[in-house]
Amino acid sequence: MQVIFYNVSSPLINNFEKMPFAEAVKISQEVEQICRDEQKTLSGDFQVIGEDKKVFYRGVFNFGSFDYPNIYHKIKDMVKHIKVDKKDQADKIYLLEQIELLTPDEYKQAEMVDKTLVNLDKSRVSKLKSWQRKTAYAVGGASFAGFLMTGFLFFAQQTSYEKALDDGRNQLKESAALVETYGEALLGDDVKMVQALENSGELTEQQQQILVDKYVSENKFEKAVELLDGDYVKAESLILTLNLPNKEKIAKIKAFHNVYPTNEARYDLAYLQGDYELMLNLKNIHMSVKRSEMKTHALLKLGRVEEAKAELNNNANEELNEKIVQYEIINAEIKTLKDKHDLLVREDKKSEAQKLRKEIEDKRKQIQQL
Known part of the structure; x- marks a missing residue:
């Protein structure tokens, strides 16, 4: 398995460059530690790809956020909570088996980080409205199982919502109401979400992207x-x-x-x-x-x-890869048909040559539809 990072602004990571999974785990941990030491955060996208270019996982890693030490822990945590159809169950099991096999033991060690001590901003907690405080205490960790379903093999919802849900997850003790708001947005009711973001004094990159997306749509x-x-x-x-x-x-x-x-x-x-x-x-x-x-x-x-x-x-892109394969197959078929057509023309077999011309045109139309 290989990993491709993109949209990562770190000199240690070459965007759009395939690398072995083990190397990607190592580099992701190095960048995470650097960001922690420098007290900064940056987000980047990544894909886990199989030998046939099949995408097994696509997600976002928030470097410096203390979420996970590396992508191995991120994938393992996310995938465990995801419910998939029976037809995708084999892919899920295969992915988990492969990341265990490919990740060096020194990068598998779990870390215990109290995110409330890292990210908690007491001044913001004191400003929560009463309904927000009630929601914060009412919402438990189990709520996230449903949210995490959007991350594995199914990308029907906008990536920005997934990123924002990740932010909301990290800020649970600060404002669990934010997570609830994103959940409602995924179901189609984004009014409360937009109001909350517009009234917020400080937006994360993902929250900003959602609000911009809303403005653009209008x-x-x-x-x-x-x-x-x-x-x-x-x-x-x-x-x-x-x-x-x-x-x-x-x-x-x-x-x-x-x-x-x-x-x-x-x-x-x-x-x-x-x-x-x-x-x-x-x-x-x-x-x-x-x-x-x-x-x-x-x-x-x-x-x-x-x-x-x-x-x-x-x-x-797996779909584009399939289009390229189909193009080459159809193009080879056209070449074979043209050779046969030319032979029939030389032999003055007009009726048979006409039929082949029709086949060639049909093949060309197939290429145009790719």
Whole structure:
């Protein structure tokens, strides 16, 4: 098994670079310890990938948060609480077996950290409203079993909610009501969550992302950019990740681009509108996993298969990998059919040649649909 880190701002970690699981455990512990010593936090995404590029786990590691000493403990803790369908049970068991096998013993030792002493801010506790204090004492650790279900093999909910739930989990004794609020948001009622975040004097990175996402969804672009300290590229990138029909997403990005023009918006629009040549010719683009996936698909659509394979290493998208495999299979079939067609033409077998031309066209349509 291998691990890919991305969106990690640490010189010890090379983003988008595959590394053996044991090495990833070691490096994650080193960065965690450095962040603890320097009393800072930073978040990063990571994926655990099998030999066939299948993603067994995708999650977020909050370095310096004292949550876990390394990714081994993070994965083990999260996966144990996750309920999966019978068809995915084998993957869950396999993942747990592999991380036990691949992790050196010195990195398996559990640590006992009192998070209340690390993160507790007594001034904030005293400001809790009565209903928040009641909820804080009423909500127990068992509440998290349901929340943790979203982390393993199923990514239907927005990643930002998952990150925020992780924050809420860490702040349980400070305000368990925050966790309840995120739970309601996952069920579709985000009014209370938005109010709580807007009234908060201090937001974590994940909480900020949720609020920005809400502003963007309502075309409140100026408020979104203001909350991101003027980073309009990041705001536009959030629009790209919204779960919208293609037509609506294009309209929203165009509206944002009219206010805050960026190359990233031009890149995203070119992809969504199928102008792959223009998209790939644009320079100085801030690449994300999503844009790397888009680039892989665009290269494939243009028949630049080897380049698509190379770009796939930056995102490890299983669906795109399958598209590339299908492309090569169909393309080989087309070549075989063309050779047969040319032979029939030379032999003046027009009727049979016509049938093969039809097969070739059908195969080409299959490629266009990839």
